[in-house]
Amino acid sequence: MSQPRSSVPRPVIAIAGLGIESSTFSPARTEAPAFHPQRGQDVLARYPFLDPGTPLRTAAEWRGALVGKALPGGTVTASAYADLTAELLDRLRELGPIDGLWYDTHGAMTVEGVDDAEAELLARIRELIGPDVIVSTSMDLHGNVSRELVHGSDLITCYRMAPHEDAMDTKERAARNLVDLLASGGPRPVKAWVPVPVLLAGEQTSTRIEPAKSVYAAVEEVEAADGVTDAAIWVGYAWADEPRNRAAVVVTGPAEAAVAAGAERLARGFWEARHDFAFVAPTGTLDECLDAALASAARPYFVSDTGDNPTAGGAGDVAWGLQHLLSRPEFKDGTGPVAIYASLPGPAAVDAAERAGLGATVTVTAGAEVDDRHAGPLTLTGVVHAIRHGDRDAGTEVVLKVGSVHVILTRLRKPYHHEHDFTDLDLSPRQADLVVVKIGYLEPELFAMAADWKMALTPGGVDQDLTRLGHHRIRRPMFPFDPEMAEPDLTARLVAPSDQPLTGPDE
Structure with missing residues (x-):
């Protein structure tokens, strides 16, 4: 556990991120203009809860670096990723010292020649901002959560509804949790991560219907427990073929036992419901x-x-x-x-x-x-x-x-x-x-x-027929590709704080 930090009365927080869902089964390629990047103070205008005079806006000094979100599409070209990330890092460098960073991303960006692009970019951001800056990551529940991404983040959360009617609520929660942690001066949260070997389409896991409705209802129950700051379940992104693509659970908070127990409860709930997920419509x-x-x-x-x-x-x-x-x-x-x-x-x-x-x-x-x-x-x-x-x-x-x-x-x-x-x-x-x-x-x-x-x-x-698409790089066994697979290990993995080395396999 990292040591407590001094509280920051009015912290300086940067905002940065790139987001897209990239199908590796589409021949399309995504170039930089598709991200419609916003820069500087224009970034703040994306978020109504950061309008002038709002509580979160006045609680910190917010500085936009670069945020770009693209319509879902094909794999991002290497040149587009290089250009966008170089500019993002340059703008972040120009902001000077910061206390916190809100990493507003999606989690399903595939880039030519890069696996786990969001974690790779966050690692480069970490090299620039240093180990002491607190990072809060917000994502789509159709993103993918590797251990490396959890390690680079101090707080991490995602949407709880599909369709994503709570998208802005989730972003506000990520920003608010970051401000609260910086204001408290408390230690970095414990992070319990559980990869769940299930990969289903969003149309099979809509929270409008069961079982996803009940599976996701448990998230707020876990979050309400003493010693828990946030809880999240990711369905993962089914139309990309990468080792990180699968469902996942992350629970964060100050109490190790509560965080681990909550993560295991949510992971078991998702796994046990796997045969019951069905398309949201006939x-x-x-x-x-x-x-x-x-x-x-x-x-x-x-x-x-x-x-x-x-x-x-x-x-x-x-x-x-x-x-x-x-x-x-x-x-x-x-x-x-x-x-x-x-x-x-x-x-x-x-x-x-x-x-x-x-x-x-x-x-x-x-x-x-x-x-x-x-x-x-x-x-x-x-x-x-x-x-x-x-x-x-x-x-x-x-x-x-x-x-x-x-x-x-x-x-x-x-x-x-x-x-x-x-x-x-x-x-x-x-x-x-x-x-x-x-x-x-x-x-x-x-x-x-x-x-x-x-x-x-x-x-x-x-x-929507995932098994005929031809995945060959995802981790196996994986449901529904291996319907008779053995029970997986759903014990919580406690991921090292971002200011400590990460060791061990990504499992």
């Missing part, structure tokens, strides 16, 4: 889902085109789903069921529709520029229904009415999670018969809007 082939939607009286009926979900790391331009939808005879006639499809990137198609203008009939080709493994580029003829410029992700969006399907085409890939994403394009999803979205579980606004929905198990870089 699933089927795309045809089965479309048949169900058309036969149902529920409107609007949503179908998730899951295999190319851009918010899980899909390339976003797999044309297979849209090709299948447009081939259905029900939608050939403009008087058929009203459908919306979101979305398919096609820069040349967007340009052609923009040149033609609203109301024009155009023939364009889109999709399969990045991921053409399941279908080639799709040629479609339709009427230009809407044109919109300036979207943060898409750049320019165009809607083509093809038969009775309103197809959203984009310059760059974009997730469609909010009602305004559609109404901004003169579309009325509530009045549609069918809305097909490249997504996994429906985000809150869509979930609230849907009268009914199904998840179509479609191909792509985030295929």
